[in-house]
Amino acid sequence: MAETVKSGLIFCSKFTEVLVETHYSHSHNFKLSIIGLPDTSVKESKDRIISAFRALGIKLTGELIVNLSPSDLKKDGTALDLPIAVSLLNKIKGNLEEEIFDSVLLGELGLDGSVKACNSVLLVFVAAFLSNKRKFILPDSFRKEISSLPIKDCDIWFINNLKELFQTPKFECVSYSGSIEYSPHEQFKLLASMSPLVQHAVILSLVGGHSMLLIGPPGQGKTFTANLISKLLPPLNSNEILENYLYYSLAGEDYSSILKGSRPFRSPHHSATKAAMIGGGVKGRPGEATLANNGVLFLDELGEFNRSTLDSLRVPIETKKVKLARANYVVDLPADFLLICATNPCPCGYFGSRKNSCRCSFTEVKKYLSKFSGPFLERIDIHVFVDGDGFKNDCSLRFDFERILECRQAQIEKFGDLIAKLDGKFVLDYCRNIIPKVISLTTSTRSLIKCLKLALTNSFLDGRVSLNEEDFYTVKKFRRLENILEPFFVK
Numbered sequence: 001m002a003e004t005v006k007s008g009l010i011f012c013s014k015f016t017e018v019l020v021e022t023h024y025s026h027s028h029n030f031k032l033s034i035i036g037l038p039d040t041s042v043k044e045s046k047d048r049i050i051s052a053f054r055a056l057g058i059k060l061t062g063e064l065i066v067n068l069s070p071s072d073l074k075k076d077g078t079a080l081d082l083p084i085a086v087s088l089l090n091k092i093k094g095n096l097e098e099e100i101f102d103s104v105l106l107g108e109l110g111l112d113g114s115v116k117a118c119n120s121v122l123l124v125f126v127a128a129f130l131s132n133k134r135k136f137i138l139p140d141s142f143r144k145e146i147s148s149l150p151i152k153d154c155d156i157w158f159i160n161n162l163k164e165l166f167q168t169p170k171f172e173c174v175s176y177s178g179s180i181e182y183s184p185h186e187q188f189k190l191l192a193s194m195s196p197l198v199q200h201a202v203i204l205s206l207v208g209g210h211s212m213l214l215i216g217p218p219g220q221g222k223t224f225t226a227n228l229i230s231k232l233l234p235p236l237n238s239n240e241i242l243e244n245y246l247y248y249s250l251a252g253e254d255y256s257s258i259l260k261g262s263r264p265f266r267s268p269h270h271s272a273t274k275a276a277m278i279g280g281g282v283k284g285r286p287g288e289a290t291l292a293n294n295g296v297l298f299l300d301e302l303g304e305f306n307r308s309t310l311d312s313l314r315v316p317i318e319t320k321k322v323k324l325a326r327a328n329y330v331v332d333l334p335a336d337f338l339l340i341c342a343t344n345p346c347p348c349g350y351f352g353s354r355k356n357s358c359r360c361s362f363t364e365v366k367k368y369l370s371k372f373s374g375p376f377l378e379r380i381d382i383h384v385f386v387d388g389d390g391f392k393n394d395c396s397l398r399f400d401f402e403r404i405l406e407c408r409q410a411q412i413e414k415f416g417d418l419i420a421k422l423d424g425k426f427v428l429d430y431c432r433n434i435i436p437k438v439i440s441l442t443t444s445t446r447s448l449i450k451c452l453k454l455a456l457t458n459s460f461l462d463g464r465v466s467l468n469e470e471d472f473y474t475v476k477k478f479r480r481l482e483n484i485l486e487p488f489f490v491k
C-alpha cells in the first residue's frame, strides 16, 4: 500500500512537490505532531484536521507524526490540510483507493470535514500543471475558476467533503473548450501611418523577434509603436497563458488580458530598481523581466534608467532567463521578452526634428547619447529614428499581415525558432559564405552576429532562406546610433 501522499507548494515562483507521510506508534495518550518546517498556518491544520475527523466520526489515537518533505523547505499555506488529512486517514483506516496516491492533493479543511478553496490552491495547481502533473484532487469550489483556464487533458477529482474519499474516485478529464480572439488586421493598418523606414524596422522586429531602440523627438509615436507591436504578435498559446497567469498572480498584477491570450506589455517606470526589474526578495518573486516573458518589455526614456538596472538586463537579453541567487535559493525564471526601448535624441528632445529646432550643442547631443552603456546598446538589434513629422497617413504598406505570419512560421519550420533567438555560433556557420564580404563593416563578433541575423530576417521577408550582400547593406542602417543620426549631424 502507498505510504506517501503527494502535494506541493510554490517556492521561488515554481512548483515544488511536497510528500506527506505519517508514522504511528501505540500510546495511551493521543499526540499529533507535524514536522518538516511548518509555519503557523500549517501547524494550525492540526486543529482543523482533529475537528474534521471528529465530524466524520473518526477518533484519533496513539502518537502520530506527520512529516512533510523536503524537510528543509519552509511550508506555508492551508492547501496542505487535505494531503495531511489523507495521510492520517491512510494510516488509521487504510482502505483508500490507490488512485488517490497518484494524484496531487490540494485543499483547506473546514471544521466539519468540508474541503474548501483557499488562495494558494489555484496557483499551486497551475504551477503543478506547468510541471507536467496531470492528476489532481481539488476542492469542488474551484471547478468554475479552473474551467476558465486553458487546461488540457488533466484528470481532476473535485470533492466537497473528506468523506467522499472513501467512495469510488470520480476523476473527470478537464479540457478547455474556449477559443482565443486574435484579429490584428485593423491594428496592422495603423503601421501605414509610419515612415517606410520605421515600417521596415517594425516588420523586421515582428518577423524575426528582433529587439528595437526607437530614437526621436517627443510625441512621435514611440510608445504607440511599442504597444502596437505587442498587439500584432500572435496570441499566447495555452502554456504561455498559464505561465504568464502564474507570474502575474504572484506579483499581484491584473491578468484578465493574459487569459484572453494577449501578449504581456510591460512598461516599467525609469525609476524602477534592479530588484523590481529582475525580481528576487525572500520568496524569489518575479520581476518585470519575468512578467514580460512571452511579450514586450518597453523601456521608455531609456536615458533616465539607472545604469545598473539596465546592465542587470544584459544577461537575460542573451539567455532569455533571469538567474536569482540568494542565501536560501538559486532559481532560473523565464525572461523571454521582446525588448523595445525609446529615447529622445538629445536633452531638449528635438535633435533631428523637422518641426522644432534643437537647442543643444553637438557636444551636448554626443554626451546625452553616451549615457547608454555600449554593451547594452550593442545587444539591441534594431536602432531606428522615429520622426512622424512630414509623413502623412498615406504611406502604403509594403507587406500584408499574412506575409508576416508566414515568415514567422517559415523560420520556425527551418530553424525551430525565430531568427533573433538563434545561437550565435549557428548563425556564423549558416552565413559563412557571406562573412568574408561583410566582416570589415562590423566592429565586433557580437555586432556581426546581430547584423547577420537581421539580414537573414530580411531575406526571409523577401521569400529566401539565405542572405546576400544586399540584405546586409539594407539592415546595416539599423545597427548603430551614429549611422541613424549621421544625416542630422551633417545638416
Ligand SMILES: [Zn+2]
Pocket (backbone or CB within 6 Å): 346, 347, 348, 349, 350, 351, 358, 359, 360
Ligand atoms: Zn536638443
